[in-house]
Amino acid sequence: MEPSARPDDGRLIDRYGRVATDLRVSLTDRCNLRCSYCMPPEGLPWLPSPDVLTDDEVIRLIRVAVRLLGVREVRFTGGEPLLRPGLTRIVAEAAALRPRPVLSLTTNGIGLDRLxxxxxxxxxxxxxxxxxxxxGERFARLAHRRRLPDVLAGLAGAAAAGLTPVKINAVLLRGVNDDEAPALLRFALDHGYELRxxxxxxxxxxxxxDRAQMVTAAEILAALQAEFDLQPDPVERGAAPAETWLVGGVTGVQGPARVGVIGTITRPFCGDCDRARLTADGQVRDCLFARHESDLRGALRSGADDDELARRWRVAMWGKRAGHGIDDPSFLQPTRPMSAIGG
Structure with missing residues (x-):
């Protein structure tokens, strides 16, 4: 179908019938770590401040997404979103919207115990x-900063504040930390965190x-199954990116213990994707791996009303591809790295 065939539907639908209800909002491209799978040790040129959406602009676009486009979940990302001075106000304004969206945050945890x-x-x-x-030594090798105690304190602080379930995101790199899957799961179970x-x-x-060097979902599961009894989770996955398993034979854990694996590359879930992304400089991305963006900042700053912003957003999402295309020989990485896109 051509974009002109888009039905009269106010939601963020695409030509394959998917509906985006989960909005990832990047608040900054800046970060206080230098994780090797994201950026070089010396860092990157940050977005010029005038290019970054103001707090009021972020709040307005979230309001448009929730009230006019049917978004039900908003996740704040970065870079490192805790570096955004106006974060607490942005969260409060989003929480005051009706219908109220579910609000979450992806962070490296540094400073989270305080915030x-x-x-x-x-x-x-x-x-x-x-x-x-x-x-600690591996953390320094991976992130080029000695901040592991701060991350652990952030996890504990989040749990103490009631930001539950506290979830951990872990990336395994071959030859660096690919032997730590069982230890990470044991740590998560001991502390009541959910590991992904x-x-x-x-x-x-x-x-x-390099795909050949990537630790695959199958390898991760094999490492876990060598030490834990894993059973498929009977709870329907829906549009969630993680496949989850119940961890059996674990003592001292209240409720069912789960672990998840997000196999974006080897077990893609594009057909059920319900996500849209807004970058810190006001660009709509219909896919994490998209090489095309649609500008909302220009329209916003040129005086467009909410209905016009919503119309542009709908058009941007209508063109979403069927999948990320990583297996296609013509696949090219996005020109922006993860820190500038938002997870």
Missing amino acids: APGLREAGLDRVNVSLDTLD FIEQMPLDAQQSW
Whole structure:
């Protein structure tokens, strides 16, 4: 179908019948870590401040998404969203919307122990914290910063503030931390966190991703099954990116213990994707791996009303491709790295 055949539907639908109800909002491209699968040790040129949406602009676009486009979940990402000075206000304004969206945050956890109570009071529902290793030396090798104690403190602070379930996102790199899957799961179970392993994706600024070197979902599961009894989760997955398993034979854990694997590369879930993305500089991305963006910032700053912004957003999402195309020989990585896209 051509874009002109789009039905009269106010939601963020695409030509394959998918409806985007989960909005990922990047609040900054800046980060206080330098994870090797994301950016080089020296960092990257950050977006010029005038290009970044103001707090009021972010709030307005979230309002358009929720009130006019049917978005039901909003996740704040980065870069590192805790570096955004107006984060608490943005969360509070989003929580005041009706219908109220579910609000979450993806963070590296640095400073979260200090900020978690205020974010919870503002209306944040839960957090995902990135943690790839439990070894301080490996953490320094991966992130080029010695901040593991701060991340662990952030996890504990989030749980204490009630930002639950606290989820951990872990990426395994071959020859670096690929032996830590069982230890990470044991740590998560001991602390009541929910662990999600994510296959390394071609989103690094260096564009050095190599599929042959990627630790696959099958390898991760095999490592876990060598030490844990895993059974398929009977709960319907829906549009969730993670396949989850129940962890049996675990003592001292209240309720069913689960672990998830997000196999973006080897087990793609594009057919059920319900996500849209808004970058820190006001661009709509219909896919994490898209090479095309649609500008909302220009229209916003040129005086477009909410209905016009919504119309442009619908048009942008209508053109979403059937899948990310990583297996296609013509696939090219996005020109922007993950830190500038938002997870």
